[in-house]
């Protein structure tokens with residue numbers, strides 16, 4: 728533990744704040760001017776929010792299921808789940824929407840839990856392909872449904888704000904398992920429900 732402005736913080740947090748100070752100075756600014764003085768502390772706290780998915784186990788969100796659904800055996804779809812992630816190459820924001828569907832076998836899950844799974848994986852350092860695969864595979868493994876379809880559309884800060892600087896470009900990725908992977912008709916149906 729170490730002290731900062733009279734408050735005890737861990738050595739790791741002190742090092743993280745110092746790293747932000749270094750970046751501020753390296754960018755050409757004065758980390759001691761009034762407006763920037765508390766910025767290292769804020770940035771470190773913001774990182775805890777951006778990356779709090781590492782503290783979450785998405786499997787737990789899917790562990791409470793319901794079986795009394797009067798034999799409902801059609802697609803369940805949650806469309807337009809907004810999320811924010813960060814690309815692991817530049818730590819720039821990935822901002823997008825996830826569409827998550829599954830065809831239940833014998834159990835369904837509370838729909839908020841699908842969004843919780845999306846956020847738990849999004850709040851990590853990601854590439855969009857892995858994010859998409861992790862969401863699809865987690866639901867497939869835990870719910871054991873007939874199939875899972877995940878489509879993600881997102882813009883990447885590292886492409887819009889820097890580098891190639893192409894605003895509005897959207898990356899689309901998908902993960903299909905079970906019937907949605909094997910059966911063209913089922914895949915077409917779920918994509919059409921998603922609005923594609």
Ligand SMILES: Nc1nc2c(ncn2[C@@H]2O[C@H](COP(=O)(O)OP(=O)(O)OP(=O)(O)O)[C@@H](O)[C@H]2O)c(=O)[nH]1
Nearest residue numbers: 814815816817853854855856883885886889890891
């Ligand atoms: N496939 C994939 N690529 C990503 C994702 N997020 C960022 N990237 C890309 O990762 C690549 C990293 O390429 P590098 O050449 O190592 O990095 P760079 O020199 O900063 O590349 P530029 O962005 O082209 O300036 C870039 O092409 C990014 O657009 C993602 O989620 N999936």
Ligand SMILES: [Zn+2]
Nearest residue numbers: 814816817885
């Ligand atoms: Zn990037």
